[in-house]
Amino acid sequence: MVNVDELIKTIIEPLVDDREEVSISHQETDRFNEYHLHLSDDDVGRVIGKHGHVIQTIRTLVYSVPVSGSKKVRLVVDDGKE
Numbered sequence: 001m002v003n004v005d006e007l008i009k010t011i012i013e014p015l016v017d018d019r020e021e022v023s024i025s026h027q028e029t030d031r032f033n034e035y036h037l038h039l040s041d042d043d044v045g046r047v048i049g050k051h052g053h054v055i056q057t058i059r060t061l062v063y064s065v066p067v068s069g070s071k072k073v074r075l076v077v078d079d080g081k082e
Contacts, residue, residue, distance in 0.1 A: 002065045004073060008035060011058055016043035032074040033067070044079045 005024050013019050021040040026033065039047060048055045059075050067073055 002067075004033075004035060004062065004065060004067070007065060008037065008058075008062060008075065011061065012037065012039075012047060015046050015054070016040070017046075018043055028071070031071060033069075033071050034074045034076055035062075036076045036078050038078050041079075044077065047077060048079075 008024055009022060012022055016022060016039060018040040021038070021043070023038045025036045025038065027036060028034070037047070046054070047058070055075075055077060062075050063073055065073070
């Protein structure tokens with residue numbers, strides 16, 4: 001089985017300047033295993049990309065990984081905005 005944390009870090013780290021600020025936290029809901037990606041403020045734009053194209057591609061890769069159980073994977077970029 002694939003370690004989703006490692007997959008996300010492997011994809012994200014080459015895109016950011018401040019690799020030490022990259023962290024992932026988990027949250028389970030009824031339907032999802034959510035992975036919350038925490039980045040430095042300067043790197044959020046790089047990961048999201050113009051019109052969200054970069055993050056959408058990353059999500060497509062992460063969501064395509066088979067996981068055990070009935071819950072789906074969700075990737076959330078925490079940008080400090082609520």
